[in-house]
Structure formats: structure tokens, C-alpha cells
Amino acid sequence: MQFKKFTLTEFSFKNSEHYKLIKQLEKAEGINYVSKELSNFVKESKHSEKIIPGNTYVIENNDKDLVGLLGFMDLDRCGNLEIWTIINPYYRGKHYASMTLGTIVPYMIENVDGLNDIKLVIQKNNENSKRVAISNGFNEVERIDDKDIYYYFKSK
Numbered sequence: 001m002q003f004k005k006f007t008l009t010e011f012s013f014k015n016s017e018h019y020k021l022i023k024q025l026e027k028a029e030g031i032n033y034v035s036k037e038l039s040n041f042v043k044e045s046k047h048s049e050k051i052i053p054g055n056t057y058v059i060e061n062n063d064k065d066l067v068g069l070l071g072f073m074d075l076d077r078c079g080n081l082e083i084w085t086i087i088n089p090y091y092r093g094k095h096y097a098s099m100t101l102g103t104i105v106p107y108m109i110e111n112v113d114g115l116n117d118i119k120l121v122i123q124k125n126n127e128n129s130k131r132v133a134i135s136n137g138f139n140e141v142e143r144i145d146d147k148d149i150y151y152y153f154k155s156k
Helices: 016-027 033-040 096-111 127-135
Strands: 006-010 055-062 066-072 080-087 115-123 138-143 147-153
Touching: 006 096, 006 115, 016 066, 055 096, 066 096, 080 096, 096 127, 115 127, 127 147
Parallel strands: 080 115
Antiparallel strands: 006 055, 055 066, 066 080, 115 147, 138 147
């Protein structure tokens, strides 16, 4: 799916470039939440014309470089949706995470039936991700173990 400054492509382990990206991200410094077992965590995307919960997408910039991953857990029975992003260290600081969240959150609010809240789970020491969350309208509402949790509340 094409957006203004990036494209989301359905993730596939069968795509060798996608698989290489996973292996790069598993070795990256500073990504601890799921990175060491990323290939076990990432879900093969189910084909759809829309971005849907439960899928993982590759973030590509307009030069077709694989910038990182955007993933969605399944929508829970309360209407909560967890979104996660992992950006390749080479592309960090270039606003890809913020741009992706700033685009995808309104898209999901508009297109996912039954959605109430969008949640990010951010490690306590990840100040850059906290800034991205806050700049995109997320508010810290709860702390669990060593993670800060930010929620974005859908307006009805």
C-alpha cells in the first residue's frame, strides 16, 4: 500500500530481502523488546487490499530501501490493537517511525471496525520511541515491569 513518503509491503519469509531484513534487525543494537527472536515473533502477512490487524509489513522508502517493519497484533475482544515498529539502525533519526505512526494510526481508526484503543509498548530506556509516541498523540497511562505503555484513544 502506497502512502506519501513510504510504502507498506506485506511481509513474507519467502522473500529473501524480507528475510535478510529480519536477520539484520535481530543483530541490531538497542532493539531488545522482540529483536533477538524476531523471526519467531513476526507473522507472515495474509494478503489483503487493506492494512489489517495481525499482519506484519515491510516499510520501504521511496527509493525502495527496506527501512524497517510495522506490525499489528490481533485486535483483542475489547477493541485494543497493539502496533509495533522496528527501524533498521541505518534509518533511525530520519523520522520513519514517526511518519509511519502518524500515517497508520488515522488509517487504522478509519478502517478497523471495533477499534477502541491503539497501544504501543515501549521499553523504559527507549527515549526516542517515547518522543515518537508522544509526538503522535499517545499518552503514557500505565507502567508494567520494565516497559512504559502508551495508548492512543480513538475519538468517536
